[in-house]
């Protein structure tokens with residue numbers, strides 16, 4: 001089993017996003033129980049994990065009275081953990097935009113649960129629902145049967161109709177802090193009995209974009225390659241061949257040969273190119289926000305104003321495309337190389353015209 005699944009939080013105390021965890025505990029302990037929860041926030045921050053934990057807490061037969069942690073052993077908990085509970089219905093609104101599922105939901109929601117106290121509908125990427133599906137959902141949210149609970153999860157809450165948001169209790173999942181990431185990573189390190197330097201763990205956290213899943217994936221990569229030092233992790237991240245900052249500088253200076261040889265070097269060291277591109281995109285994103293004075297990214301002086309807005313857009317498009325293509329490419333380094341070459345051709349054209 002991949003590590004991020006193996007170490008999916010099963011208890012509230014394992015949710016390392018501390019303010020979300022605390023708000024969940026308060027909510028679940030209080031006498032007012034929401035009928036709809038809205039979990040919004042970026043990828044890999046625990047929305048799905050927390051939704052399943054809430055489903056267990058609502059239905060567990062041996063709930064701990066003071067901590068309200070689920071027992072993870074009763075029939076209810078077991079069935080939920082294994083994803084086979086008939087009353088816990090997970091709907092992925094991103095596939096087919098939820099049309100059939102919401103129709104089904106409308107028909108069956110009135111029926112009492114088969115085994116559990118509560119029927120729990122977990123609707124993932126809820127912002128993707130069609131208008132019809134939204135309206136149907138809204139109707140059920142207005143008058144939910146007493147046995148139904150909704151947990152809506154989304155990475156793009158601003159795309160949700162206000163009517164849905166106002167009927168839900170909202171939980172803001174957000175990027176995890178370095179400390180929270182380190183805490184989650186340590187749980188895996190201990191579980192896997194893997195010896196790794198603190199500095200090495202810290203650089204993993206720094207390169208995870210605030211996502212517990214990304215952090216765990218890098219760690220898994222490190223475990224597979226027995227990388228335990230700062231140096232070895234940097235090699236996996238590609239940052240010891242060339243830093244993302246230097247990469248952007250070289251792009252601006254049109255140093256194609258240097259860039260391509262850095263990639264060859266990364267390839268030889270078994271770097272994870274998706275992680276590398278993700279850090280390039282993070283930097284570009286920082287420059288973009290800085291340019292619009294939305295947020296002061298802590299950019300190095302060298303990176304300030306090196307690209308025009310048009311260039312920045314082009315770069316973001318090129319590297320986003322490369323990121324997507326990498327998943328399907330026979331060689332993961334190829335999309336990155338093509339992006340560099342296309343950028344350079346574009347520069348040369350601009351110079352000539």
Ligand SMILES: Nc1ncnc2c1ncn2[C@@H]1O[C@H](COP(=O)(O)OP(=O)(O)OP(=O)(O)O)[C@@H](O)[C@H]1O
Nearest residue numbers: 004008015016017043044045046047048049212213
């Ligand atoms: N709060 C957390 N504390 C510790 N580990 C976490 C936490 N949240 C997520 N993880 C790790 O990340 C993995 C993915 O989490 P989860 O599927 O809950 O995220 P998500 O927010 O639903 O992401 P997505 O938006 O991509 O669906 C988990 O299996 C676990 O390994």
Ligand SMILES: [Mg+2]
Nearest residue numbers: 047048124153
């Ligand atoms: Mg999820």
Ligand SMILES: [Zn+2]
Nearest residue numbers: 060071074077
């Ligand atoms: Zn239980």
